[in-house]
Amino acid sequence: MNKYAHIRLAAYHGNMQLPKLGLVIFTFGNVSAADHQLGVFAIKPSGVSYEDLTPEKMVVVDFNSKVIEGDLRPSSDTKTHGILYKHCNEMGSIVHTHSTYATAWAQALRDIPNYGTTHADHTVYDIPCAAPMDDAMIAGDYEHETGFQILNCLKEKEVSYKEIEMILVGNHAPFAWGKTVEKAVYNAAVLEELAKMAFLTEQINPGAARLKQSLIKKHYERKHGDDSYYGQ
Numbered sequence: 720m721n722k723y724a725h726i727r728l729a730a731y732h733g734n735m736q737l738p739k740l741g742l743v744i745f746t747f748g749n750v751s752a753a754d755h756q757l758g759v760f761a762i763k764p765s766g767v768s769y770e771d772l773t774p775e776k777m778v779v780v781d782f783n784s785k786v787i788e789g790d791l792r793p794s795s796d797t798k799t800h801g802i803l804y805k806h807c808n809e810m811g812s813i814v815h816t817h818s819t820y821a822t823a824w825a826q827a828l829r830d831i832p833n834y835g836t837t838h839a840d841h842t843v844y845d846i847p848c849a850a851p852m853d854d855a856m857i858a859g860d861y862e863h864e865t866g867f868q869i870l871n872c873l874k875e876k877e878v879s880y881k882e883i884e885m886i887l888v889g890n891h892a893p894f895a896w897g898k899t900v901e902k903a904v905y906n907a908a909v910l911e912e913l914a915k916m917a918f919l920t921e922q923i924n925p926g927a928a929r930l931k932q933s934l935i936k937k938h939y940e941r942k943h944g945d946d947s948y949y950g951q
């Protein structure tokens with residue numbers, strides 16, 4: 720068996736989830752799966768529609784985005800994935816979509832406030848929106864800089880990629896990640912749902928208050944703390 724077969728297959732299954740979950744239309748979006756031991760990841764080829772994807776069509780690249788194996792061109796977002804894997808050695812998978820509600824918050828350049836327990840079950844933080852790129856970054860290596868835009872935002876917020884597994888890239892769209900493809904895809908879908916709920920909350924009550932700190936803590940800890948017991 721090909722030594723990259725496991726990440727090709729994982730990336731393929733992850734990509735196929737995106738249209739099913741309503742997170743992408745046409746060829747928007749991409750999922751990658753990394754093997755940090757081998758220093759490579761498999762990612763969706765550029766411009767290939769989801770119904771035409773196969774595990775064999777996934778492109779294997781190293782963390783500098785050099786193609787290691789595959790006949791097709793890797794997704795145009797490959798360099799962003801590469802930068803993130805290079806700096807985050809427990810990140811096993813990355814998902815990028817232009818899902819509607821999360822992208823709307825990214826375009827509005829707003830963090831998604833924590834308005835309720837659904838949000839608190841997943842993170843104690845507001846979902847950060849990384850500041851838009853300055854002109855020098857845009858004129859430079861754009862997809863490479865997007866990776867740093869994400870890393871810089873996490874650094875500014877003093878939060879690690881292990882504590883928050885989703886982010887909005889200002890003016891652009893969301894990225895989510897996780898240790899596995901399943902978790903990264905789950906996070907991308909949860910982010911879209913949280914974005915939608917927060918939007919509706921502000922529509923119903925523009926003065927809605929954020930969730931109280933005590934409830935944020937309670938909900939996060941019952942799911943993720945040392946004594947977690949939550950399941951539904």
Ligand SMILES: [Zn+2]
Binds near residue numbers: 796815816817891892
């Ligand atoms: Zn994009």
